[in-house]
Amino acid sequence: MxxxxxxxxxxxxxxxxxxxxxxxxxxxxxxxxxxxxxxxxxxxxxxxxxxxxxxxxxxxxxxxxxxxxxxxxxxSKPExxxxxxxxxxKKKEKQEVVIEKVVRNKRKCITTVKGLDLFGIKLGDAAKKLGKKFATGASVVKGPTEKEQVDVQGDIAYDIVEFITEAWPDVPETAIFFIEDGRKVPAA
Incomplete structure (x- = not known):
């Protein structure tokens, strides 16, 4: 059986x-x-x-x-x-804000701001403040590395460093960098 x-x-x-x-x-x-x-x-x-x-x-x-x-x-304590x-x-990420201007359709620009979240800033609030200050559209999107970043319509790189240091005093100007010609350049 x-x-x-x-x-x-x-x-x-x-x-x-x-x-x-x-x-x-x-x-x-x-x-x-x-x-x-x-x-x-x-x-x-x-x-x-x-x-x-x-x-x-x-x-x-x-x-x-x-x-x-x-x-x-x-x-000294290791990193x-x-x-x-x-x-x-995985090593802990450096606290730095990286600003990059991306040109699309030969005339239109998008300014991306990466790294604000490392300073404890809520990206949704940052997008809202940047959109109001520069009278443009701003949103939180996932970047190519699956990290969230703030995309702002237009070329606002000229005033953004001043605005970031005033709006969020925790972010020092020495921690802000621009991407120019594929190289990281300090904003200060």
Whole structure:
């Protein structure tokens, strides 16, 4: 007599609701990681290794900070590094505003402003202020690198540095750059 097959038991993620094997393809994988480490460590062994490595880094950072505060060696803290899935590392972005003029149809210009969000400025508010100040259309769009930027209609590069430093005092003039002939040129 043939054996009766058992039904397949599927473990669903408690965070995103997807089967645990498919969490990495969902939009909330970063939020799912702690749940997966605790409830399904055999599915993602790399996550377990990564969490153990982070714990080891935290312990070493604590030891290093206590030795610094107790009068030990005065080593400078290394640059912030973000870990991406797969073990790759990403350095923290420099805080700078990049302004570029793009010509289209031989006469019309669009001025793009990148990097305002790195100074804690909401791009929607910045687009609204720039549009009012220069009496033109301005919107927040995704650039070619999937980062959001503000596009302003017209060539406003002549007054924009002054306006940015007045409207948002947190942005120093030394952190503003223009793209001219493919090169980054400081505005100051």
């Amino acid at each position: 043939a054996e009766k097959p058992e039904p397949v038991r599927v473990l669903y993620c408690g965070v995103c609701g997807l089967p645990a094997e498919y969490c990495e393809f969902g939009s909330e994988f970063e939020k799912c990681k702690p749940w997966l480490i605790q409830n399904a460590p055999n599915l993602y062994p790399d996550l377990l290794k990564e969490s153990n490595a982070k714990e080891a880094d935290n312990v070493s950072d604590q030891l290093q900070s206590t030795s610094i505060s107790s009068g030990g060696s005065s080593t 912030e590094v973000k870990r991406l899935p797969g073990g790759k590392t």
